[in-house]
Amino acid sequence: MNRRRLLHHRVDGPHDAPVLVLGPSLGTSLAVWAPQLPGLARRHRTVRWDLPGHGGSPASLLGPDATVDDLAGLVLDLADSLGAERFAYAGISLGGAIGTHLAARHPERVTSLALICSAARFGTPPAWHERGRLVREKGIAALAASAPDRWFTPAFRQTAAAEALIQDHRSVDPGGYAACCHALAAVDLRDALPRITAPTLIVAGRADRAVPPDRTRELADGIADSTLVVLPRAAHLATVEQPQAVLAALHHHFAGAPEHPGAGEAMRRAVLGDDHVDRAAAATTAFTAPFQDFITHYAWGGIWTRPGLDLRTRSCITLTALVAGGRHEELALHVRAALRNGLTPEEISEVLLQTAVYCGVPAANAAFAVARRVVEG
Structure with missing residues (x-):
């Protein structure tokens, strides 16, 4: 045949x-x-x-x-x-x-x-x-x-x-x-x-x-x-x-359920980019390895992979939390991640504008400065 x-x-x-x-x-x-x-x-x-x-x-x-x-x-x-x-x-x-x-x-x-x-x-x-x-x-x-x-x-x-x-x-x-x-x-x-x-x-x-x-x-x-x-x-x-x-x-x-092998790393790379994850892996030592495993498994494999919110929404929430906490280094990283997840610069600006009401004008002012360097740089 x-x-x-x-x-x-x-x-x-x-x-x-x-x-x-x-x-x-x-x-x-x-x-x-x-x-x-x-x-x-x-x-x-x-x-x-x-x-x-x-x-x-x-x-x-x-x-x-x-x-x-x-x-x-x-x-x-x-x-x-x-x-x-x-x-x-x-x-x-x-x-x-x-x-x-x-x-x-x-x-x-x-x-x-x-x-x-x-x-x-x-x-x-x-x-x-x-x-x-x-x-x-x-x-x-x-x-x-x-x-x-x-x-x-x-x-x-x-x-x-x-x-x-x-x-x-x-x-x-x-x-x-x-x-x-x-x-x-x-x-x-x-x-x-x-x-x-x-x-x-x-x-x-x-x-x-x-x-x-x-x-x-x-x-x-x-x-x-x-x-x-x-x-x-x-x-x-x-x-x-x-x-x-x-x-x-x-x-x-x-990625499926959080316990799916590699789900956390796959999501982390998709949102933050290969370059960032590769740098983090290269800088990992015996002292920091447990923390890196924790981030990959629980944050990226356990939370970011959950089906209840899409990635754009998760980026909006993450940006707001980082503004509230004053975590500017992480904020720059997650502004880039938000762009990768499909948010426009205009939408990121709206998120930061709203944080001025609930996180304070000085916090939002600092956040706009960080985000501007990412978006326009």
């Missing part, structure tokens, strides 16, 4: 770690997950893959009348080939819809779910059929020119990271792209949402024009065990535009 061809994919991380499958959005390749890969691959066996006709996956994997069920079947074939009976899943846009379908139709396979800038339904069927027709007749260049407006905020469109993704877009096979458009035209997963039992993280970009936050909120309303995070200064490809905030949210979601 001929073996079925698989989606092009790359596997990273420890072979014996829990499997995390990462699905891309339409028009991109597995490179769309590159900013999060180093952090995620520390604690997961990550599996990134390309849609048919995208990256290294042949367009022939998908017929012209494709459905999201066909795409989900390709993902299951890939998971089976890797021996991954159960896996966590994170997907962007169309990749997220595939994950939603998998979690609803194959709940025994999906342990945890993250949906990034995704929806239960996308636009209207006629619009998707028209886009597919346009690509088949005029090629992918007809859409690549407008991709920056759909994918990024104005401030991000001229960056090297944005240009790299546009180059990826230009290399997509028109037939594969059109087949994915056909699948998207028929996507309406609203009735399936109540069947999803996997814990679900939902991330929206506040400036997302392709999937506005109200469409993303529809997922949160329909999935019982879900958490919604809305990122400012992010449009459709939030993994690239707000990479650290997305990584922190994913760590927070996939």
